[in-house]
């Protein structure tokens with residue numbers, strides 16, 4: 001199956017993304033661990049450290065899926081609260097179950113909604129985060145503008161996403177790993193090769209660090225910068241709404 005974005009219309013992309021996450025929701029956490037050999041956990045820890053949340057911060061975690069960012073944030077910020085917004089009810093269900101399993105019921109709200117048309121009023125949140133989500137959003141520029149809109153003045157934007165590897169040798173190795181091994185792993189573990197083929201293609205078509213930095217700035221943010229993780233396999237972009 002070719003999931004290439006250029007070849008499909010936007011509504012088709014939205015439909016496919018919804019379908020992919022619906023199919024993999026149950027196996028999603030396990031696959032994350034297998035594919036990244038657990039490194040995604042370290043990246044997420046680093047993401048929270050860079051947020052450095054202190055006090056009564058209200059975070060909107062978009063594409064919050066199974067709660068990975070929200071749970072870490074609540075632990076790091078005892079007075080903070082999180083609204084998780086995800087387009088997929090299946091992912092939200094998984095996240096709710098996980099929250100209950102961990103005994104997390106307070107300071108956490110789940111909302112089903114689209115990153116590119118957020119169901120929130122202007123200037124509602126102190127922080128906005130999107131972790132491994134922006135890549136899946138059909139209208140990325142719109143999503144960045146929405147992030148800007150729902151943040152309060154002084155609010156901070158954080159994005160964790162796959163990016164472009166900066167080391168020559170690692171680049172080839174990573175390319176082989178992603179295009180050849182990941183779809184196979186997906187077939188074995190999640191019984192869904194296509195979903196993981198989509199994952200790999202969406203990563204390779206996502207803008208590089210500098211391009212995304214430009215887009216975040218174009219959405220209105222100031223002090224925009226990025227920080228590479230694992231030589232650029234992933235990157236954290238951040239910005240401030242003045």
Ligand code: SAM
Nearest residue numbers: 021063064065086087088091114115131132136
């Ligand atoms: N944030 C979690 C993490 O870091 O592990 C989950 C990331 S998961 C790869 C991507 C999530 O994006 C899925 O839960 C999917 O439902 C959600 N998603 C895809 N398109 C979206 C959109 N347009 N608006 C909101 N969420 C979206």
